[in-house]
Amino acid sequence: MYQVLFKRLQGNEDVKLPIKMSELAAGFDLHAAVSEPVSLSPGERKLIPTGFSMAMPADLEAQIRPRSGLAFKHGITCLNSPGTIDADYRGEVKVLLINLGQDTFIIERGERIAQMVFQVVPAIEISEVDDLPDTVRGAGGFGHTGV
Numbered sequence: 001m002y003q004v005l006f007k008r009l010q011g012n013e014d015v016k017l018p019i020k021m022s023e024l025a026a027g028f029d030l031h032a033a034v035s036e037p038v039s040l041s042p043g044e045r046k047l048i049p050t051g052f053s054m055a056m057p058a059d060l061e062a063q064i065r066p067r068s069g070l071a072f073k074h075g076i077t078c079l080n081s082p083g084t085i086d087a088d089y090r091g092e093v094k095v096l097l098i099n100l101g102q103d104t105f106i107i108e109r110g111e112r113i114a115q116m117v118f119q120v121v122p123a124i125e126i127s128e129v130d131d132l133p134d135t136v137r138g139a140g141g142f143g144h145t146g147v
């Protein structure tokens with residue numbers, strides 16, 4: 001079991017911390033900590049505060065992903081999906097939303113705007129080499145096996 005710490009930022013006592021909406025949900029829903037309703041017109045993007053910062057074990061990252069309901073119903077998604085929260089980041093977690101729909105969308109304070117999924121990040125050691133191990137695929141890619 002991993003221990004993750006959430007710190008509520010001042011002035012956001014009324015905004016919920018990330019929560020799972022069902023027992024086995026992969027994502028913790030994130031709530032908008034906007035001081036007043038924020039409008040996103042078609043094509044517009046805005047960085048939305050969540051009212052908390054966090055600390056997690058060094059081998060974790062957190063991914064900020066869209067909510068499918070907002071994407072399907074309103075065309076609202078995360079521009080940098082999935083957003084990456086580094087284990088050493090102590091600033092406020094923010095969500096970069098973009099409106100790909102046809103209508104202006106209003107984000108209300110406390111609304112669930114995205115979800116956060118934790119992942120283990122493997123420890124990696126990099127070595128520069130002159131030759132890589134051969135494979136059957138080789139350099140084939142981008143559809144070289146056909147449709």
Ligand SMILES: O=c1ccn([C@H]2C[C@H](O)[C@@H](COP(=O)(O)OP(=O)(O)OP(=O)(O)O)O2)c(=O)[nH]1
Pocket residue numbers: 064080082083084085086087089092093094095096
């Ligand atoms: O959706 C996001 C993406 C990032 N961040 C925060 C946490 C993350 O650890 C930090 C940096 O993110 P990233 O590495 O994606 O951005 P960058 O453009 O590479 O910035 P930096 O140079 O600060 O790493 O910004 C968020 O709050 N929400």
Ligand SMILES: [Mg+2]
Pocket residue numbers: none
């Ligand atoms: Mg970075």
